[in-house]
Amino acid sequence: MVPPVQSFWNPINITVTMNVLAILGVDEKAQTMTLFISQYLTWRIDGLHWSERDCGTKRVSVSRENLWIPDIHISEFMDEDNSPQNMHVFLYNTGLVFDSKSIRVVTSCQLDIYPFPFDVQNCSLTFRSYLHQDSEIKLIQGATSEETLEVSRKLIQTNGEWELVDIKVTPSVLKLNGGSYSEMKYYIVLKRQPMLYVVNLLIPSCFLITVDLFSFLLPPQSVDRASFKMTLILGYTVFLLIMNDLLPVSGQTTPLINVFFSISLALMVASLLETIFITNIQFTSSQYSTVPRWLSILVLRYLALAVCLPTQKKSNRITVSLQPPKELQIHNPISNSLVNSCNISEDKPPPDPHQHLLDELRKLSKDLIAIRLHMDNHFKGTKTSQEWYMIGIVVDRLLFAIYIIFILASFLAITCIWIWSDSL
Template identity: 65%
Template sequence: MTEAKTAGLILICFSLLHGFVAALNCTSPTPESLLNALEKELFPKKLLRPVKRFSDTLNVTVHITVVGILGVNEKAQSLTTFIWQVMEWNIDGLSWDEKECGTKRVSIPREKLWVPDVHISEFMDEDKSPKTPYVYLYNTGRVFDDKPVRVVSSCRLEIYTFPFDFQNCSLTFGPHLHFASDIRMIQGETAAESLAESRKVLKTKGEWELADIKISPSTLEISDGTYSDIKVYLILRRRPILYVVNLLIPSCFLMTLDLFSFLLPPESVDRSAFKMTLILGYTVFLLIMNDLLPVTGDTTPLMNVLFSVSLALMVASLLETVFITNIQFSSNQYSEVPHWLSILVLRYLAVVVFLPPKEKSNRTTVCLRPPAADNAMNTSILSSRDLQSISGDTSLEKPPPELALDELRKLSRDLMAIRLQMDKHFQGTKTSQEWQMIGMVIDRLLFGLYIIFISVSFITIVSIWIWNNSLEG
């Protein structure tokens, strides 16, 4: 019994000196012979890290190929991708002769080998991808582990430039337990090679496309030790054409229609009813298209700001139309314009909107209405001679009846009142004219703000689109 233990210790020491396992000897070039050799030398050690000494570091090489971009959830701040993950590592001391054993590569069950505990740090959900039960083992001791992974990862999404946005999401590959002194992660291929391979096999043609891939080694330092990681950055670009056609173009049409509504004369057309119809249509449009807009609590997209400002301008134009209409029909009842408002609007804003104040007319208005006292006296002393002079009859005849005199006096008063009312209606008072001028200046000012807003929005959208395409190239 003692001799058996001594022989076992000698065998273990010999194995540690020459490698994790010894070279395999196959009795014949058949699968059964190779399997027997693996059962004897390798499979019993599946619980140990395949290195010669505990102080040795095992190098694990990682290759990443993106097969599909399944979706981006702005509300949950997550990215769903489908990738092929390839890991390679060496079993120290393992080898066999290709001719003696009949093959240089064999597939063996995954549970028969020690597999590094490499995971993705950004995982947010269970991996629901199909499981691959086998790995490849080469005659040089190289293990090739290729498996599909459905990754639901956390990603900080920046949607300020929606729908012309880019997203930079990282996938960090590293061991869950082993420190950098135990497992060191090695980048398997360059970022350009990984991008070319991913674009070649990418299956999805949905809203997102793969713009670029960046790969860099990194380390995570904590109080207990240091972990070795590989960071893969996936640069995603949103295809904006769907949102341009369904959101931006209809919104621009409605804004342009509201802009041209300023050409309607408020004194002859019910402009407010037209603008109210536009506001209702724009509100229904936003409610229908609300599902297409991203929802996050972090950042407000620039497009949402555009829609909000557009709706605010429409409401402001409706209020301004109500004000203008009220001035047109009720300015005679207004009190005098405040001095500061007159200076601000008629002197400064009128120049800004290219509407200089009207020059005073040189015509003199003659008031045919005599003073009240004289008017009463003249009315009371209206005689038959005056009536004869009015009628053109200069001969002295019998005066008309008193009833005719009363009727002529009433007719004279009515004609004078009508004349004064007509003059007041057509010429207007100074206060009424000032209020109407203020209304014209405000109308022209809002019209100019509309033009500026639409122009700036159009230039901004085109610039972001061009910048988006230039980054793609």
């Protein structure tokens, strides 16, 4: 129970060395990391020594209950230590005590899951004493950071989806109101293996987005594009529900891949709504009112140029003249010709059947005039229909361009993040 020192004015120097044996897992929701490590502590008992020649050995195994053992713990520990306990320590003839034990460590760690699945986590393990201040116990670094990393990579047995990238060791002092405590911080850098998530999440999602992109090439007037897009949205939703367990969950940060999935689904829904709008224009645009001037200028003049659709095509479609020729606008030309033909034969008495035929032709002329007026009104409405149809084409091509920009930007972002994570 008493520290083995000749004078309490002199602190005990305890050398701390740690190696990682296995990376058991990382829980993003609980913000914890589970490791299996080996901890090595060495210190010296003042005044204790024996002769190896007289005793025949320079090292003996002593029960932990018979020696003073420092209370060195990990500050970030979040769970009960269920690892097997080592009941003995080694005592050397020079008074050196060597204590080694394996620990299953569940530590708290502030995980950054924003670049998932290309994330790199940096978690710390802080070794210090709870009871003894730095005037009583002083922690000293054992192996260097490079030696610790090299030995850990040789001893590591399993890492799952994580790869051990680096280990850094830094001595420090924790100052509190009651005093200061000597600490030894180990920073463990882990990198996630992203291939599983790239194959199961990113590639299928990119395939569905690409199929929806090429669906813009389907002619909406002859193919039911809306049903095709609705099938894609349904398939994409089922895909997200199935793969939801692979996505990390955290209340603090939303992963970038979740943003990618949300934007992809939003673009699919927008393309479906745009297809419904174009289909409605094709079949009911004749019932629409005249296109507002501001909408016509914004879409047909500026957005048309932005999507590489020349305004001449729009104006040609809308301002085409479908009025009947002037010679057809003479009032009742057919009846006039019939009257002239009838006047030629005035020297003969008109028979009754001829008079009846003339009346029928006059009625037919009135019907033709009515048909002509109806066609004039129809052609006047076609100008408005063409404007709405042209607006639909511009919107369709604009969404197609947004799709291409989104896919290219996503591809570049994923590639850059992947290259950055591999460079670490």
